[in-house]
Every structure is written in C-alpha cells, then in structure tokens.
Amino acid sequence: MAYSFTAASSQFLTIGTSSNLVFDKDDTLTIVGWFYIPTVATSFYPLVNKQQNSGNGTGWSVNYYHNFNVGTPGIGNFLGFQKRFSGANQAWANIPFTATNGTWFHAAFSSTSASTNDMKIYANGTQGTNQITGNTLTTAITNAVVPQINGRNGANNLYSLQAAEVGIWNAALTTA
Numbered sequence: 174m175a176y177s178f179t180a181a182s183s184q185f186l187t188i189g190t191s192s193n194l195v196f197d198k199d200d201t202l203t204i205v206g207w208f209y210i211p212t213v214a215t216s217f218y219p220l221v222n223k224q225q226n227s228g229n230g231t232g233w234s235v236n237y238y239h240n241f242n243v244g245t246p247g248i249g250n251f252l253g254f255q256k257r258f259s260g261a262n263q264a265w266a267n268i269p270f271t272a273t274n275g276t277w278f279h280a281a282f283s284s285t286s287a288s289t290n291d292m293k294i295y296a297n298g299t300q301g302t303n304q305i306t307g308n309t310l311t312t313a314i315t316n317a318v319v320p321q322i323n324g325r326n327g328a329n330n331l332y333s334l335q336a337a338e339v340g341i342w343n344a345a346l347t348t349a
Contacts, residue, residue: 194223194341195315196233198256198264198287203346204235205281206322206339213272215240220280221339223320229259231316234325235282237272252301254282254292258312265308266292268301277337283345287311293345300348 196202204221217238224232233256240250250271257263266289272278281295287310294301322336 194320196223196256196343198258198310198312198314201283201285201343201345202233203281203283203342203344204340205279205346207277207279207337208237208272209275209277209335209337210237210272211275211333211335213239213274217241218334219321219323219325220334220336221320221322221341222325223316223318224255224257224325225316225318226325229262230257231259231314232257232318233314235280237270237280238267239272251304252280252282252294252296253306254284254294255307256284256287256310256314257307258310258314262309262312263307264289264292264310265306266294266303267306268294268296268303270296270301277335281346285345295348298348 208220217236220235220237222234224230224234236253238251238253249269251267252270253267255263255265264287279297283293285291289303289305289308322339323334
C-alpha cells in the first residue's frame, strides 16, 4: 500500500533526518513521484529539493512553475530540474508542462553529469525535449541541507499539494 503526503501551505516533509543523501554535480541521480495540486495558481511549486534557500542556492531541485517564467521567458508552464552552485554556475533544463487542477501527474527527472544534455525530464511517462536555461556547472554542489518534499530548506514557497511514491535513486532509470 502506498501513502501520500498531503502538505498544507505551510508544511514540508523532510526525507530522512540528515543530509547524507548527497549527489554532486557529476553524480547520477533519478527522482520520480506523483504530485497533485488541488488548485493550480501562478506560482513556483518546489516538488523535491535539496537546495539552500539563501546565498547561492547550492544544491539540486525539481520544481513545477505555473505562469512563473523564471529563467526561461516564453516557455509558459514547465517542469524544471536544476543542479546549482550559483546563478551563473548551474545546469538547469525545463520541459513545457501544465498541471491541471485536482489531477495527479507523474514526474521523473534523471541526470548523469553536470551537463544539461544529460538531464532527462518526463511528464506522465513522456520524455520532454529539454529547453536549456543554464549549462555552466563547474563547481561541487554538495551541501548540508536535508532533502525535502514541498520545501526548499524549510523556507517559503510552500503550497498545498500532495506527493506520493516519491523515490530517489543513485542510478539513471530508463523510460521503462
């Protein structure tokens, strides 16, 4: 039986109790999960993150952006996957995607190096074509932040959403 995490607009769920879930800039990483947003509004939705919320924003993150065009003007709504040391030192890819009010969607993110060419993003089982925002990551991204669902180092940007069957692997999973 699978359970879902239901987050109010002020809640997040940490994954474990320490920061030992570490992936550096060239490490292989896959994150998958089901997500449900009751009422989709113009905003940035942090789905799964291990990223500092201050300073350089060091870490990795997977997010949904609804009419919130950060870094990719004109793309509209999108799923984004980012490994970042600072704004000028990051690998960040997006695919167009629109979440529907009250409907579960499946998202998967996979990376095998610091290059956005090696980032793969899937929405509801279909791999999207990456639109590259940054491909300049050269610095290590490890940090002491505990991974979270619906959070970014426990800070703001928290919204009502549900998450289920979230998994993180140190391997690149296939489409199957």
